[in-house]
Amino acid sequence: MSSFWGHALLLVLFSFVLSAVVSGYRHDTKAEILKGTLRRSCQFFGAVLSLGTVSYCLSLWLS
Amino acid sequence: MDALAPLEETRHRMAKVVAASILVPGLGHLLCQKRQWALSWFVLCQAMLFSGLALAGYTQLDYGRWFGLGGMKLVYLLIPEMGNYIGTHCAALMYHSIERGGMTPEVLPFRYLGYLLSAGSGIFSCFAAAHAASFALTTAEPSPRPTTTPGQAALAALLFPGLGHWVTGRRFKAYFLGGLVLGLFLFGMFLGDFADFDRQRHPYYWAGQMLGGPSFWIIGFLTSPLRFSEVMRFQDAGLLFTTSAGMFNVVLALDAFHRAQTDWLHRARHREGKE
Numbered sequence: 001m002s003s004f005w006g007h008a009l010l011l012v013l014f015s016f017v018l019s020a021v022v023s024g025y026r027h028d029t030k031a032e033i034l035k036g037t038l039r040r041s042c043q044f045f046g047a048v049l050s051l052g053t054v055s056y057c058l059s060l061w062l063s
Numbered sequence: 064m065d066a067l068a069p070l071e072e073t074r075h076r077m078a079k080v081v082a083a084s085i086l087v088p089g090l091g092h093l094l095c096q097k098r099q100w101a102l103s104w105f106v107l108c109q110a111m112l113f114s115g116l117a118l119a120g121y122t123q124l125d126y127g128r129w130f131g132l133g134g135m136k137l138v139y140l141l142i143p144e145m146g147n148y149i150g151t152h153c154a155a156l157m158y159h160s161i162e163r164g165g166m167t168p169e170v171l172p173f174r175y176l177g178y179l180l181s182a183g184s185g186i187f188s189c190f191a192a193a194h195a196a197s198f199a200l201t202t203a204e205p206s207p208r209p210t211t212t213p214g215q216a217a218l219a220a221l222l223f224p225g226l227g228h229w230v231t232g233r234r235f236k237a238y239f240l241g242g243l244v245l246g247l248f249l250f251g252m253f254l255g256d257f258a259d260f261d262r263q264r265h266p267y268y269w270a271g272q273m274l275g276g277p278s279f280w281i282i283g284f285l286t287s288p289l290r291f292s293e294v295m296r297f298q299d300a301g302l303l304f305t306t307s308a309g310m311f312n313v314v315l316a317l318d319a320f321h322r323a324q325t326d327w328l329h330r331a332r333h334r335e336g337k338e
Contacts, residue, residue, distance in 0.1 A: 003296065010297060025314055
């Protein structure tokens with residue numbers, strides 16, 4: 001497994017756990033927690049991926 | 064169930080009790096007239112701190128720093144020991160690390176145990192504050208059908224990830240969140256070749272790992288002789304995962320405290336017809 005895909009997989013895992021903990025703190029029922037976990041996972045994963053893409057493009061432009 | 068908050072007077076009392084407990088473990092319990100609890104927490108926290116310092120040759124003090132005004136020493140910053148504020152402050156005034164005498168911590172066979180004990184003292188002091196605050200709440204607003212108190216829930220959450228939710232009857236949260244936090248920690252340890260729990264290598268990350276409570280401490284102690292045999296590909300991610308898992312456990316403990324408090328207040332106010 002290449003380093004990129006390995007890190008992407010780790011990011012998915014971390015996004016999921018972080019989102020679950022935040023959703024568990026915000027909500028108290030199973031349905032709300034699961035729904036919130038999925039939504040927040042996608043948001044966090046997307047935000048980190050966007051920042052990574054912007055950083056990569058900047059590094060290409062500046063080098 | 065809507066979240067309920069303690070009365071303003073109770074909240075002020077809880078804040079006082081928490082501040083007193085952080086200053087001296089057990090002092091908050093003393094303010095709540097719980098003398099046996101006060102003595103137990105005081106002895107436990109100070110015994111752990113000073114025995115831990117002695118076992119590690121006081122080398123914990125190498126990780127701390129004094130802050131003050133002019134030449135006056137006011138605050139000794141040492142994470143996580145300073146949760147036991149007065150004890151850590153006195154120890155820093157009285158003792159010096161053996162490294163200042165030219166020795167190295169490597170010669171001390173029980174230094175890992177010492178680090179765990181002294182740091183555990185600071186973390187237990189913080190949870191003693193939660194336990195004492197719980198007494199302030201349950202005394203001010205007694206429930207006709209006593210259930211798990213917020214302090215008991217917080218302590219259970221510290222003992223094992225998810226246990227705080229288990230004792231308040233939230234089985235799904237206990238399995239789901241506790242399992243994820245423990246799984247994240249174990250997976251992080253795996254990524255770091257089980258050699259990532261090391262104060263000497265990265266003391267700040269280690270402070271975060273320690274927040275996971277005794278279950279993490281035991282794993283850290285059992286893996287303490289292990290060393291990196293090579294630079295692992297995802298070693299940094301492993302360190303991030305284990306430290307985050309410790310911090311997430313604090314979030315679980317806060318949530319367990321808050322949920323137990325809401326349950327308690329619902330029962331207490333249902334009796335009084337205040338809802």
